[in-house]
Amino acid sequence: MIKDYSSYELSRRERIRFEGIGYGCIAMIAFLFYRSLILAALSGLLIRRFLPLYEKHLARKRQAELNRQFRDLLTSLSASIAAGRQMEEALVEAGENLALLYEPDALIMTELRSMKRSIRENRETDRSLLSDFALRSGSEDIRGFVQVYLTCRSTGGDLQQIIAHSSEILGEKMKISEQIRVITAQKKLEGRLICAMPAVMLLALNLLSPSYIGVLYAGIPGRLIMTLCLGGAAAGLALMERMTDVAV
Numbered sequence: 001m002i003k004d005y006s007s008y009e010l011s012r013r014e015r016i017r018f019e020g021i022g023y024g025c026i027a028m029i030a031f032l033f034y035r036s037l038i039l040a041a042l043s044g045l046l047i048r049r050f051l052p053l054y055e056k057h058l059a060r061k062r063q064a065e066l067n068r069q070f071r072d073l074l075t076s077l078s079a080s081i082a083a084g085r086q087m088e089e090a091l092v093e094a095g096e097n098l099a100l101l102y103e104p105d106a107l108i109m110t111e112l113r114s115m116k117r118s119i120r121e122n123r124e125t126d127r128s129l130l131s132d133f134a135l136r137s138g139s140e141d142i143r144g145f146v147q148v149y150l151t152c153r154s155t156g157g158d159l160q161q162i163i164a165h166s167s168e169i170l171g172e173k174m175k176i177s178e179q180i181r182v183i184t185a186q187k188k189l190e191g192r193l194i195c196a197m198p199a200v201m202l203l204a205l206n207l208l209s210p211s212y213i214g215v216l217y218a219g220i221p222g223r224l225i226m227t228l229c230l231g232g233a234a235a236g237l238a239l240m241e242r243m244t245d246v247a248v
Contacts, residue, residue: 001114002107005066006138008059010051018054022047032202033226035217062107067139068174069108072098074145074167081160087126092116127153141170184244191240198233 010018023044030036030043076097080090095112102109111133118124127150134146145166152162205213216222 001110002136004136004138005063006059008055008062010055010058015051018051019047022050029199029230032199032206033230034223063137063139064177066107066137067141067170069098069102069106070137070139070142071167071170071174072101073108073112074163074170078160078163078167081163087130087159088119091126091129092119141173145170188240188244191244192237195233195237195240198229202229 026047027040027044031040034040073094076094077087077090079097080093081087085093091112092115095109095116098106098108098112115129115133118129119126130146130149134143137143145163148162148166149159152159202213216226
């Protein structure tokens with residue numbers, strides 16, 4: 001069971017893989033722009049500054065996956081409540097239903113197994129389990145549903161209708177999110193290709209006409225031009241990612 005879905009901590013294996021690949025990429029780019037092994041080796045160490053960004057990306061990706069799986073959970077809960085089950089029974093039954101859709105190590109399956117164990121062994125209530133899940137999820141959709149559910153339980157509202165309506169709203173939001181991702185995906189690819197063009201052109205010139213490009217590797221003016229070119233490409237990439245990184 002994950003304590004906080006809004007943060008992601010890389011495992012030792014993931015960290016080694018990320019740092020290894022990232023170090024190699026940054027070192028190659030630095031060597032391409034400066035033709036210095038020492039500078040390339042030192043520049044590769046900058047990969048550690050990107051670790052928080054990578055962990056944030058993985059956390060958001062995991063939360064999006066949890067939201068998709070939570071929608072299927074709501075569908076199962078709605079059917080169980082309609083059949084006369086209590087929420088505790090519906091949560092246990094959902095684990096059996098969703099086992100047909102997800103692998104045992106899926107996020108929602110892990111959560112349901114933990115809830116099932118807490119219900120049967122610790123006698124915890126559905127309110128405490130769902131409140132804890134909503135708090136750990138870091139998802140506005142899940143927190144919103146749980147808040148509505150708790151209010152409905154307190155006031156005696158129609159649980160079946162509330163769950164079905166929440167599932168419908170979440171489904172529509174996911175459709176809109178997917179459409180936005182499709183629209184921005186092409187722009188992201190175009191922006192990354194444009195930002196990669198200076199490095200591609202530089203590589204081509206080094207291979208085809210090294211004497212022509214050699215002046216940029218000698219003297220302060222050449223180094224300054226290379227630095228401005230690299231800085232401009234990096235700034236353009238960062239700006240493009242920020243503009244197309246729509247939180248949905």
